[in-house]
Amino acid sequence: SSSNSSSKNSEKKVKAGYLTRDVMDASLFEVKKEIKALQPDKGAMQWWDRLDDLWNDEIKWNTMDHNGVVFAAPYEPHNVKMQYDGMDVDLTPNQEEVATMFGVMSASDWGKKPRFRNNFLKEFRKILCDRREARTHEYITDLSKCNFDKILEWYEQRKEQEKEMKKDSEYKNKMKEMKQEMDSKYGWAVVDGVLEKVGNYKVEPPGLFRGRGEHPKMGLIKKRLQPEDVILNIGKGMAIPPCPIFGHKWGGVVHDQSVTYIAKWVENINGQHKFVYLHSSSRFKGVADVKKYEKARQLKKHVTRIRQDYESKLSSPQREVKQLATAIWIIDHLSIRVGNEKDTDEEADTVGVCSLRCEHIQFDPEKECQITFDFLGKDSMRYCQTIQIPSIIYHNLKEFTKNKKADVDIFEKIDSSIVNNYLKEQMDGLTAKVFRTHNASVCLEKELFKNEHATVGAITRDSPLADKLFFYTQCNKQVAILCNHQRTVPKSHEQQLEKIDAQIKELKEHIDELKRELDIAQGKKKPSKDEKDKRIRQPDQLFKAIDAKKKQLRKKELDKEMKSENKEIALGTSKINYMDPRITVAWCKRMEVPIEKVFNKSLLDKFPWSMSVPLNFEF
Numbered sequence: 001s002s003s004n005s006s007s008k009n010s011e012k013k014v015k016a017g018y019l020t021r022d023v024m025d026a027s028l029f030e031v032k033k034e035i036k037a038l039q040p041d042k043g044a045m046q047w048w049d050r051l052d053d054l055w056n057d058e059i060k061w062n063t064m065d066h067n068g069v070v071f072a073a074p075y076e077p078h079n080v081k082m083q084y085d086g087m088d089v090d091l092t093p094n095q096e097e098v099a100t101m102f103g104v105m106s107a108s109d110w111g112k113k114p115r116f117r118n119n120f121l122k123e124f125r126k127i128l129c130d131r132r133e134a135r136t137h138e139y140i141t142d143l144s145k146c147n148f149d150k151i152l153e154w155y156e157q158r159k160e161q162e163k164e165m166k167k168d169s170e171y172k173n174k175m176k177e178m179k180q181e182m183d184s185k186y187g188w189a190v191v192d193g194v195l196e197k198v199g200n201y202k203v204e205p206p207g208l209f210r211g212r213g214e215h216p217k218m219g220l221i222k223k224r225l226q227p228e229d230v231i232l233n234i235g236k237g238m239a240i241p242p243c244p245i246f247g248h249k250w251g252g253v254v255h256d257q258s259v260t261y262i263a264k265w266v267e268n269i270n271g272q273h274k275f276v277y278l279h280s281s282s283r284f285k286g287v288a289d290v291k292k293y294e295k296a297r298q299l300k301k302h303v304t305r306i307r308q309d310y311e312s313k314l315s316s317p318q319r320e321v322k323q324l325a326t327a328i329w330i331i332d333h334l335s336i337r338v339g340n341e342k343d344t345d346e347e348a349d350t351v352g353v354c355s356l357r358c359e360h361i362q363f364d365p366e367k368e369c370q371i372t373f374d375f376l377g378k379d380s381m382r383y384c385q386t387i388q389i390p391s392i393i394y395h396n397l398k399e400f401t402k403n404k405k406a407d408v409d410i411f412e413k414i415d416s417s418i419v420n421n422y423l424k425e426q427m428d429g430l431t432a433k434v435f436r437t438h439n440a441s442v443c444l445e446k447e448l449f450k451n452e453h454a455t456v457g458a459i460t461r462d463s464p465l466a467d468k469l470f471f472y473t474q475c476n477k478q479v480a481i482l483c484n485h486q487r488t489v490p491k492s493h494e495q496q497l498e499k500i501d502a503q504i505k506e507l508k509e510h511i512d513e514l515k516r517e518l519d520i521a522q523g524k525k526k527p528s529k530d531e532k533d534k535r536i537r538q539p540d541q542l543f544k545a546i547d548a549k550k551k552q553l554r555k556k557e558l559d560k561e562m563k564s565e566n567k568e569i570a571l572g573t574s575k576i577n578y579m580d581p582r583i584t585v586a587w588c589k590r591m592e593v594p595i596e597k598v599f600n601k602s603l604l605d606k607f608p609w610s611m612s613v614p615l616n617f618e619f
Contacts, residue, residue, distance in 0.1 A: 023231055026250035030239040035067050037184040041193030059257050060284060064234060066189035066198065066262045068241035068250075069276055070182065071225060072205035080154040083147040084140050092133045098124055098221060101208045103151030110210060110218070117143050119219030120208060189262055189278060197279035197605075198262065203230070209269045213350065213380020220269055227251065229265045260284040281605035290609060293580040295429055296437040297619060303438070306426045307332065314392050320413040326396045327353045327411055327419055331432045334387065335439045335482050337378060338416045338432035350376045353432075354416050359406035361397060369394045381486045440479045440578035441619045447475035448587050455561065461592050466555040468593050472584075473562050479574040487570040493563070500560045507553040511546060518542040575599075581607040582617050589615035 075097045081088040082099050091099055102120050105111045121143045128137040140146065165171045186201040206224040209217055227248040234240060236255045243249050251265070261275035278284050299306075310332075313325035330336055330353050339352020351360065360375040364386075371394065372386045389397075400410050416432075423430040451459045453474050456467040463471075479485075490496075519525040521539050537545075575584075581603070588595045595611070596604065 022254050022256065023252035024254065026232070026240060026243075026253050029253055031242050032067075032239045033242075035185045035241060038065060038067065038188050038190045038195065040190055040195040060260050061191050061235075061257055063193070063238075064189060064191050064262070065238045066234065066241070067186050068201075068232060068244065069230060069263050070186055070202045071227070071245060072203065075224075078151075078154055080150050082151055083149075084137075085145045086147075089137060089140070090135060091137075092135055094130075094133060095127050095135075095137070097206070098127055099148065100151055100155070101206070101221070103148035104155045105208065106148045106152055110208075113218065115214070115216065116208075116210075116219035119217065120221075123219070123221045191278070191283060194283065196282040196284075199277045199279045201276060203265070203276075204267075204274070213376060217269055223268045225265060231264050233259065233262055233264070279605070280602065281608065285606065286609055289581075289607070292434075292437060293441070293582070295434050296441055296580065299427060299430060299434055299438045300442070300619065302427045302430075306423075306430075309426065310422075314396065320418075322396060323400060323411045323413045324418060324422055326393060326400070327414060328422065329393055331419070331435055332439070334373075334385075335436050336373075336383065336484070337436070338419055340416050350378060350380055352377070352416075354409075354411055354414060354419060356410045357406065358401045358404045358408055358410060361401065361410065363394075363398065371397065377484055381484065383484045385484075436483060437578050437580075440483055440574055441580040441583060443479045443482050444475055444574075444579045445583050445619045447478050448472070448583065450475075455558070459591065461590075463591075464551060464554065465593065465597070466551070466558050468591055469597060470558040470562060472587070472593070472598055473566070473571065476571050476574065476579075477566060477569055479579055480569045480571050483574055483578060485570040485573040486568055489567045493567050496563060497560065500556055500563070504553065504556050504560070507549055507556060511549045511553065514542055514546045514549065518546065575603060576606070580619055581610040582613040583619055585610050585613050586615050586617035589613075 075093060077093045077096055078100070079096075082091065082103065083089065102111065102124070110116050124143075125140065127133065128140050130136065166175075187198050189196050189198055203225045204222065207222050209215075209220045209222050211218050227243045227245055228251045230250060231252040231254060232240060232250055233254050233256050240250065240253055261277050263276040265274055266272070267274050310325045310328045313321050314329070316322045316325065331338060337352035339355040351357070356373075356375065360373060362372040362374070364370040364372070369391055370386060370388050372384070374382070374384045377383045397410065400412075404410075420431050423432065423434075451471075453459070453471050455474075456463070456470050459468055459471045516525065517536060518539060520527050520531065521536050521542060527534070527536070575581075581599070584598055585595060585607075587593075588598060599607070
C-alpha cells in the first residue's frame with residue numbers, strides 16, 4: 001500500500017541522515033606523531049564482569065582510541081599483454097589493472113557468466129576510452145575477441161612462486177613479523193580503557209564485484225578506496241591517526257558514542273555504507289549477543305500466549321488479518337525469514353515469507369495438507385522443502401493463491417513492517433529474527449536432551465569422546481536444517497572422503513597385524529619365518545595398542561559419516577548466530593567434553609561470557 005511504501009522511504013531518509021551527521025573536517029584535529037601499539041588503562045574491568053552497566057542502548061562507549069585503517073597497496077604493473085583479435089594491446093597501468101582483475105577470473109565460473117561479462121565490458125570500455133589515459137582503445141568492443149591467457153598464466157606463475165617462497169623459513173618468519181607488527185599497531189582499539197581487538201583493519205582492495213547468487217551488478221568494478229572516502233569515529237579529545245597515504249587526508253571525523261564502528265565509507269556498487277567494527281570477541285559484539293539470546297529466552301515465556309493469539313486470527317474474516325496470522329505461523333514453525341521487497345535491478349531476487357510469490361509454492365493434489373516451498377532465500381541459498389501443514393494453513397494458502405498469476409505475491413496485504421509491528425505489540429523488542437534464534441536454541445536443547453543417536457547409541461559421561469562429538473554434530477545438524485543453512489559442496493569433498501577411506505583401510509590392516517602379533521604372543525599361532533626375528537611385545541601392551549587403534553578407527557568412521565551427511569549443510573552459521581552458546585557450554589560440562597572440541601578459537605573468543613554458565617543451565 002502507499003502508506004507502507006511512504007513509511008519505508010521515511011525510514012531510509014532517517015537512516016541516511018543519521019549516518020552522515022556531525023562529520024567534521026579531519027584537518028581541524030590534532031594528529032598522532034606516529035602509529036604506536038595502543039596500551040590499556042590499568043585496572044580496567046572486562047565487560048562481562050560489569051554487564052549491568054552496559055545495557056544502555058544510547059551510549060555504547062565513553063572513550064575510544066584507535067589507529068585507523070590500512071589501504072590496499074598501490075597497483076604494480078606487470079606489463080604482460082592482453083590480446084584483442086589476436087594482436088597485443090599496449091595498456092596503461094590503470095587499464096592493465098582492470099584487465100588483470102578480469103584476466104585472473106577469466107577461466108573461472110564467474111568469467112563465463114553472461115551478465116558478469118557484459119557488466120565488465122561496459123566498465124572496461126569506460127577506462128579504455130578515457131581521454132585522461134595516455135592511450136585509448138575505442139576499437140575494443142567485443143569481449144569474446146579479448147584474450148587474457150597470458151595474464152592468467154602470469155598470475156598462476158606468481159602464485160606458485162609465492163607458494164615456494166612460503167616454504168622458506170626465513171621468508172615465512174619475515175612475513176610473520178611484518179603481520180605481527182601491523183596487527184600490534186592497527187589490530188587493536190582502546191575502548192573505555194580496555195584493549196579490544198579490531199575485526200579487519202584492512203579496507204577492501206579494488207576488484208570485480210561478485211555478489212550473492214545471480215546479482216544484477218556482478219562484474220562491475222569495486223573502486224580503489226582513498227582516505228578521502230573514509231570517515232573515522234573516535235573519542236573526543238583523542239588525536240586522530242595520521243593519514244597513511246601521502247598527499248591525502250581523511251574524509252572526516254565523528255564522535256558518535258551511539259554507534260560501535262571505528263571507520264565507515266560508502267561503496268560504489270550499491271551505495272551502501274561499509275563499516276570497520278571491533279572483533280567478534282569485543283564488548284560491543286558480546287553485549288549485543290547477550291541481549292539477543294536473553295531476548296530469545298524471554299520469548300520462551302511468552303510464546304504460548306503469542307501462538308494462541310495468532311492462531312485465533314487464522315480464520316479471521318478480514319483477509320489482511322488472516323494473511324498476517326498465516327505469515328507468522330510460517331515464520332514461527334518453519335523458521336523462514338520475514339523477507340522484504342527488493343529491486344531486482346539492484347539486488348538478487350531472494351525472498352522471505354512476506355515476499356513469497358505464487359510460483360514459490362506447490363500444492364500436492366494427491367496429498368491433503370502437503371505443500372512444497374521452493375525459492376531462493378538469503379545469500380541466494382535455495383529453500384526447497386516438502387512440508388505437512390495444518391489444514392487451516394493449507395486452506396489459507398490455497399485461498400491466497402487462488403486466481404493469481406505465478407509472479408504475484410501470496411501475501412499481497414502485508415509486508416515485513418506490518419509483521420514486525422504485530423510482533424512488537426506481543427512482546428517488547430520481538431522481531432521475526434528473535435523467533436529464529438528462539439527456535440534454533442530450543443531445537444538444540446531438545447536434541448541434546450535426547451542423549452541418544454542410532455549410530456552411537458546412548459550418550460553418557462563415560463561415552464567415548466568421538467561418540468559425544470558425533471552426537472553433538474547431529475544435534476547441530478537438526479538446527480541447520482531447521483534454519484535452512486546450506487553450503488555448496490566443497491570441491492575437495494570427494495578427495496577428503498578418499499583420504500579418510502585410505503586411513504580407515506590402513507587402520508584396519510594395522511589392527512589385523514596387531515591381532516596376529518597378540519595370537520603369537522599368547523601362543524595361539526606360530527610366527528612365520530619372517531616374524532621369528534621380530535621382537536614380540538607382551539600381551540598387555542598389545543591389548544592397549546589394539547584398543548587405541550580401534551578408537552582411532554571408530555573416530556575415522558564417524559568422521560566419514562559426518563562428512564558425507566553434512567556436505568551440503570553449513571553447521572557453523574547456527575553456532576555463530578542462532579544457538580545460545582550457553583546451551584553448548586552447559587552440555588559440555590555435563591558430558592565432560594572439552595569446550596575447545598566443539599567451539600573453535602574464534603567462537604571461544606566470541607563467547608567468553610558464556611563459559612561460567614552452570615551445568616544445569618536451561619534456555
